Amino acid sequence: MFRWGVLSTAKIGREHLLPAMVEADNGVLSAIASRDMSKARALADRFGAPHAFGSYGELLASEDVDGVYIPLPTAQHVEWTAKAIEAGKHVLVEKPLALDAKDIPPLIALRDAKKVLVCEAFMVVYHPQWIKVRELIANGAIGRLRHVQGAFSYYNVDPANMRNQLDLGGGALPDIGVYPTVSTRFSTGKEPLRVQATIERDKTFGTDIYSSIRADFGDFELSFYLSTQMAARQVMVFHGEKGFIEVLSPFNAGIYDHHRIELHNQNHSEAQVFRFPGMQQYRLEVEAFARAALGGKDRVFTLEESVLNQKVIDAIFRAGEKEGWETV
Numbered sequence: 001m002f003r004w005g006v007l008s009t010a011k012i013g014r015e016h017l018l019p020a021m022v023e024a025d026n027g028v029l030s031a032i033a034s035r036d037m038s039k040a041r042a043l044a045d046r047f048g049a050p051h052a053f054g055s056y057g058e059l060l061a062s063e064d065v066d067g068v069y070i071p072l073p074t075a076q077h078v079e080w081t082a083k084a085i086e087a088g089k090h091v092l093v094e095k096p097l098a099l100d101a102k103d104i105p106p107l108i109a110l111r112d113a114k115k116v117l118v119c120e121a122f123m124v125v126y127h128p129q130w131i132k133v134r135e136l137i138a139n140g141a142i143g144r145l146r147h148v149q150g151a152f153s154y155y156n157v158d159p160a161n162m163r164n165q166l167d168l169g170g171g172a173l174p175d176i177g178v179y180p181t182v183s184t185r186f187s188t189g190k191e192p193l194r195v196q197a198t199i200e201r202d203k204t205f206g207t208d209i210y211s212s213i214r215a216d217f218g219d220f221e222l223s224f225y226l227s228t229q230m231a232a233r234q235v236m237v238f239h240g241e242k243g244f245i246e247v248l249s250p251f252n253a254g255i256y257d258h259h260r261i262e263l264h265n266q267n268h269s270e271a272q273v274f275r276f277p278g279m280q281q282y283r284l285e286v287e288a289f290a291r292a293a294l295g296g297k298d299r300v301f302t303l304e305e306s307v308l309n310q311k312v313i314d315a316i317f318r319a320g321e322k323e324g325w326e327t328v
Contacts, residue, residue: 002027002290005055005089007080009039011073012094018047020282021069027290030066033059037102056080060087067117067293069286070094070193072302073162074169077144078103081118086111090117090293092286095305096174101310105183108303117293120306124179124251124298125186128276129261133238133245141263142240145188149237150180150224152251163228164205171207172228173199175311180224181215181312183236185305190217192312192328199320203231213316216325232256242266253281 004021006013009032021029025048029049034040037054044052053059059068060083067090070080078098084091085107085190097120098104098180124130137145154176162168162174185191192215200210209229215222236250242264249257259276288298 002294003030003064003066004028004286005031005033005051005059005062005068007033007059007068007070007084008072008229009034009036009043010071011305013069014043016282017069017071017286018043020280020286022047023169023280023283024290026287026294030064031062041310056083057079060084060089060231061278066090067092067290069121073165074174075167076098077169078107081107082110084198085114085116085118088114088116090289091120092121092289094121096120096169096178096310096313097306098310099169099174101307104303104307108307111303115230117289117300118303119289119300120183120303120309121285122178122301123281123285124183125252125301127259127281128279129247129253129259129274130183130186130250132274132276133183133247133261134189136190136245136263137187137238137240141242142238143242143266145220145238145240147220147239148180148184148188148222148224149239150184150222150235150250151226152176152179152224152234153227153230154232155230156228159205163200164207166206170205171209173208173211173316174224175228176226176251177211177213177313177316178235178309180213181310183247183250184215184217184222185309185312187238188217188220190219191308192217192222192315194325195312195315195319196325198314199317208317208320210318211320213319215312215328240246253279 031051033053040052070093171197196214236247238245253259263272315328
């Protein structure tokens with residue numbers, strides 16, 4: 001059984017990853033660390049973890065932990081991922097791993113030196129709905145893919161929330177812009193060549209709160225918008241010459257909509273609906289990670305893939321400062 005340790009008591013861990021670890025069939029939640037020992041102990045007791053630590057360093061030194069999950073603020077991801085690798089732990093770190101693609105290759109070198117598994121936590125690539133989208137496109141179900149359209153938005157103006165704090169790595173592009181890019185890249189196996197972008201920033205927070213993006217993949221185009229100050233919505237559509245695929249709840253399946261995708265034919269006279277009831281993408285993620293860390297052959301999201309995805313986000317930020325195209 002893979003023994004998990006968690007650095008911090010962050011909301012995404014409490015609501016999604018810790019329950020997934022408890023339910024997983026190949027791992028156990030062994031330890032939780034917080035700078036506030038009382039918080040660590042309370043969360044450890046809630047989820048049945050035997051160990052609680054009042055510092056992250058203590059957890060990393062523990063022999064009762066095989067690997068760690070890091071849901072710290074974005075600006076701290078690279079630092080604590082490096083420390084965890086140095087401690088010989090496998091690492092699953094929340095997205096985005098970094099705020100600049102150039103910060104990831106040193107982690108790759110550390111990973112290789114320490115011979116551990118390190119992955120950015122893109123849970124969507126483990127959900128069978130996205131594996132089905134990739135399969136349909138590859139098998140020609142919609143013919144030649146011409147356009148991908150996406151949207152991801154929610155409304156959050158809480159100044160205490162890290163998503164609205166620039167120094168912690170907040171902003172729409174780091175938080176949710178990574179999803180339309182990674183899901184398009186995953187589904188098509190293609191990389192964008194250049195991007196255009198319009199970016200709006202909050203006058204108080206300084207974070208990016210709205211973006212409209214166009215990405216040229218050569219054979220097809222991706223266009224999407226995202227915002228942290230618009231009504232909640234998410235959708236992805238893959239439009240080809242013979243039909244289109246619509247993913248109704250692409251990133252938070254079961255919350256924005258049901259776990260399903262729709263395949264429509266050329267003249268919109270027929271549709272196939274693929275449903276994936278009961279799928280828990282976070283559990284699928286932690287189980288695949290644990291199997292791979294223990295020597296299995298599961299496909300995981302590698303740091304090399306993280307570099308490619310972050311290069312797209314970096315290019316979008318640059319494109320937002322100029323007119324015309326920016327090379328990825």
